[in-house]
Amino acid sequence: MKQSEIAVVGGGIIGSAIAYYLAKAGFQVDVLEAGEVGSGSTQAAAGMLGAHSEYKEFGTSLYPFARSSQKLYEEAEAAIRSLTGIDIERRTGGLLKLVFKEEERARLLELCSLEGVTWLDHASLTDKTPGLAESVLGAVHMEEDVHVTPAIACNGFRSAAQVLGAEIHTYTRVEKIGKEAGHYQLQTSKGKWQAERVVIASGVWSNSILEQTGLGSSIFPVKGECIAVTNTQAPLRCSLFHDQHYIVPRNNNELIIGATKVENDWTTEPTLGGIQTVMEKARQMLPGIDEMPFRRSWAGLRPQTFDGKPLIGEHPEMKGLFIAAGHQRNGILLAPATGKMIADLLSGNDVSEEWKEAFRVDRPYSNEEVLL
Amino acid sequence: MKQSEIAVVGGGIIGSAIAYYLAKAGFQVDVLEAGEVGSGSTQAAAGMLGAHSEYKEFGTSLYPFARSSQKLYEEAEAAIRSLTGIDIERRTGGLLKLVFKEEERARLLELCSLEGVTWLDHASLTDKTPGLAESVLGAVHMEEDVHVTPAIACNGFRSAAQVLGAEIHTYTRVEKIGKEAGHYQLQTSKGKWQAERVVIASGVWSNSILEQTGLGSSIFPVKGECIAVTNTQAPLRCSLFHDQHYIVPRNNNELIIGATKVENDWTTEPTLGGIQTVMEKARQMLPGIDEMPFRRSWAGLRPQTFDGKPLIGEHPEMKGLFIAAGHQRNGILLAPATGKMIADLLSGNDVSEEWKEAFRVDRPYSNEEVLL
Amino acid sequence: MKQSEIAVVGGGIIGSAIAYYLAKAGFQVDVLEAGEVGSGSTQAAAGMLGAHSEYKEFGTSLYPFARSSQKLYEEAEAAIRSLTGIDIERRTGGLLKLVFKEEERARLLELCSLEGVTWLDHASLTDKTPGLAESVLGAVHMEEDVHVTPAIACNGFRSAAQVLGAEIHTYTRVEKIGKEAGHYQLQTSKGKWQAERVVIASGVWSNSILEQTGLGSSIFPVKGECIAVTNTQAPLRCSLFHDQHYIVPRNNNELIIGATKVENDWTTEPTLGGIQTVMEKARQMLPGIDEMPFRRSWAGLRPQTFDGKPLIGEHPEMKGLFIAAGHQRNGILLAPATGKMIADLLSGNDVSEEWKEAFRVDRPYSNEEVLL
């Protein structure tokens, strides 16, 4: 039987960031991943670090957490490069929330009081972003809402964790979790595993393990469909965003176009109808997209929770069992802050009481409408 | 310097069928192919053998030629299986030309006088084709307009030709053609080649060679974009056709959905706009397609001619130089008849005078509008 | 809650064939498939129907079962074509078990007493199979050990079942099975399901469900790695086989080259070392393979059992719960016979007592060495 000080269940960006911060704090960590690292929701994401762009939806607790995560990315980027040689492809330029109607402008202008958020009118915009639709009135520019390439960022955390001593076990699915004689026992597709402490970070697939621990079923999938085209026009510097859809540029001149929101759909293949939807939204922002060569399409599942906030913390009854899952459409953004919070909790360091309360794993179902 | 009795320039379905019929007739044949066999327009095609569905566009000469080709496919299918073990995936079921409006019905009903063509009303249709749009009034069923998988059919002709002694030379681009001391000299990317007779079958790329022989520039591309989805509903037995767009079923449950028509576009990547167009047309025929998983997209170039008929015959001045190109959107259908006609011409067998005249390589530009 | 007369858990070739034979027998069937139909071991298989080639390993019970399955394929092929239009790509030509050494010849010659099995010496072989290694002494030709394209055959069974009324539910993972008030209750990723009878056909992943029913852990993975090349030489008519490795031709001129055997490895990506192994074995049979273009590589998991025979039958205690899993390296071959046996058991038809006993799901572990 294999033994770990800490077993992290799941090697998406959340599990990988946790492994990095734990290894950095000196723990001996094993990541147990059912498939390959980053092959779940993580590889499907656009990679925007949209702390400001989700300001309203985030509310009081999540916004500062998201901002702290944005800032941790700067440190993490440098540390990963120095430990592994890997660049996580954090692209500056920020995000433009486009405005097509006067009422949108009014709503968005509020955001301009935030640090790093400014209003650009049509003229200054088109200069910066050739090809933008004529009908765009202006945009709110969120300079610090930069983006990374999610699979690469995940790989960066994983590799840095490895250099710091963590071990990554792929194709190791955890099927059952129990406690015997004070140790956690994990039954996996590669045999039994014993661990002193366990962190569940298996994203949208966390429920089946959580249920074994007596926690209700609180995470459900919101499928998102995306496509990529090759930009044949002038390069795009910023991400474009409107009405929950977006266009994000990559180093290889691909534009990532997303994404639909389909609740409770577990399929991971994009449908014709879904592709059509994202095409239409993208065309409204960047009409020239119609002439661009189509590359590929894919879908991923956002791990949604009832109140739009992740579950981060210790199990109320099973001591030593931690959960970090349910990051919805913001898991890339929130990965470093989540990793650090888990490492702090396990190290006994101080952690914001507000965050502990807001992300408590057994918090009651609230009445607020879920924000997808 | 390599020597051939007959060099066929191009290994698409036309060149491959020619090689097969020539080898069968006892000639020693070398196919010189710039890339891989079938990698040009052929692999992009849907594979409908639509002799009846194009009855009107075909006119008096092309229809009997197309019908003869349909019939040759039956023989060819058996011969290829017996020589090589390969099945060319000729699927029965035929083609349904859908009718949404009364005026379409009137126009199409004429076709029902043709052999193997019948009218099906809404009720008898939906029984046969579950999932069809409610708004379909009925359809003309063309029972003999079956379909093949183009790349496989091309491979079948090529392999059968090989068994009969033909040699296939891939990655051998013919750059120049000339005549010295009574022999054709071909300059290729793999060195010089000498041949007694030459057949140009390089599809939409034939112009650059034809021009060297004094023939005008008569072939131009009409790009076609396609997508494939996986059918998750009941299997489709027939191809569906409406307003130049179609849905063709494959053995693996994929539905091939095509195709746009973009003149003089040499790009071979589908654009976002093109994909959108074929999606919309397909949805009109089979609404459930919106729920089906998207698989891939591609584009190909139809080798178009000014009057919609292929060029098949001997060069007016350069004896021993034959041309078989410009099969537009019907090269899969017309491949066996073209191969046989070329073999007959080279063997000195009788060939229909009408076809010789209709497909003459130096026929004058006509005034008829080109039918794309 | 959804309700079924019979729920089949798993839509690989075994589950699909079961659905077909059950639907044909008039049952109302729902297939619950965790991912997409055929996406498990089935899509990775070579597709040989090697009843004779495994004669010795099969022993007394499995050989007649395998032969009956080979014969059922003829009927199934015709029925599937007639119901769905799909051709399952059953290629004739059979299989050549190659002999490089005198002792191999001796061992294999015994097989020639079987129906449809003959000895070919070097001379008659090379005629039939140009390109074969010079060092091959001869081969045993198993004419009836033809092959299909596994994904297509699986799709054929599935589509025919659909036409006969079965329903296929993809992305529906069964997580728990229980019995309440005389009905089976299945907990799935898409909610609860009730069924009167259940057939477990989830291949190598069957253990986690079987364990819930009190059956021991009797199925384990044997990973197999494969590659495909494009045959640039004359077409291959037969499959080639030597020392557990093989080369199988497809309609598109690809040669499927397999396969390694790695026990208890759950990974589904081929490794460099695995690819190297199959390359070397293939080169011994067909040296020209070194010049052929490489296309792709993949791996699959054979559902192995302790004694090399599948588990087919009713649960000893839970009435109405059937199991059909553990078909190792022969699930494609055995699919129709398995489907028919399950349908006969559920219909109350006669079934060979010998087969019932040999494949009994609670048979004791035997001492015989497992044949991988």
Next chain:
Amino acid sequence: MKQSEIAVVGGGIIGSAIAYYLAKAGFQVDVLEAGEVGSGSTQAAAGMLGAHSEYKEFGTSLYPFARSSQKLYEEAEAAIRSLTGIDIERRTGGLLKLVFKEEERARLLELCSLEGVTWLDHASLTDKTPGLAESVLGAVHMEEDVHVTPAIACNGFRSAAQVLGAEIHTYTRVEKIGKEAGHYQLQTSKGKWQAERVVIASGVWSNSILEQTGLGSSIFPVKGECIAVTNTQAPLRCSLFHDQHYIVPRNNNELIIGATKVENDWTTEPTLGGIQTVMEKARQMLPGIDEMPFRRSWAGLRPQTFDGKPLIGEHPEMKGLFIAAGHQRNGILLAPATGKMIADLLSGNDVSEEWKEAFRVDRPYSNEEVLL
């Protein structure tokens, strides 16, 4: 007819870098690219900037040119990021030339007199590079021989050129070049083009145009085959190099493993034999590679010249016609220096006489053995 001040024929990394330096110098540039930007040899390259590692082969003229190019990459990296947001993925860590035998050590130690080159013995190596073969005696570390991702670097130059006003015309193949009334006339697949000056940068495909200008056939292909695996061990910081083969790490944890050298082979598909060769070489350096999952394989053509040096300069008779082609296995390394040299020549700036002479396009065939 379209008109350009300068037409660059070819949009590989050489043509793209030229476009960038010309646009930066204020010229109005059009790039005419037969397919897509970077789709030729460029996308197949490993991306090592191996000025030191090729010190000996480079000789007196090429080494300083290569070093200047390495340095230009630093500037170009920053300029591209600032103009376009694109990061060209220039990874530090350098290159390790591994030594397995005493005689190799002797030969390589000489290099340690060069700036940035040091000797590492076995002990200091394995610390830096876990997983290295036990039999490695040591390595010469070339710290400045870093690497980029070629397709991304090419895209960076192209996009920066676009921002500076250059226009990129894809799927525009130049078929003929001539001069009329003092202007260059280019016949392309998209119609006629007129240009005041022309730069031929069509890599290994340059001959067919060069021949039209009276220059002999001086460029031929040397095919290189590569594979990629996913590194499942600790991250690799440096490229590994031995006996013309190498392992280069990427941000996504892929290891690029290359490459064979096959002269005068125009095929762009890797063969089984080629893949086997690179696997074996890689295993000698990093034995654990055998356990790593295989990802993909590809091949590219190095544009080789008779004496191992590129052709860079003006045509001896046709004024205003420039050539920049034949960069063999070093085109990624040499791209910025080539781009800058062309821009300097066209601007009338000073250019090293030594380089002008060494890369003269009509230099005589030398007797030196070609270094592949």
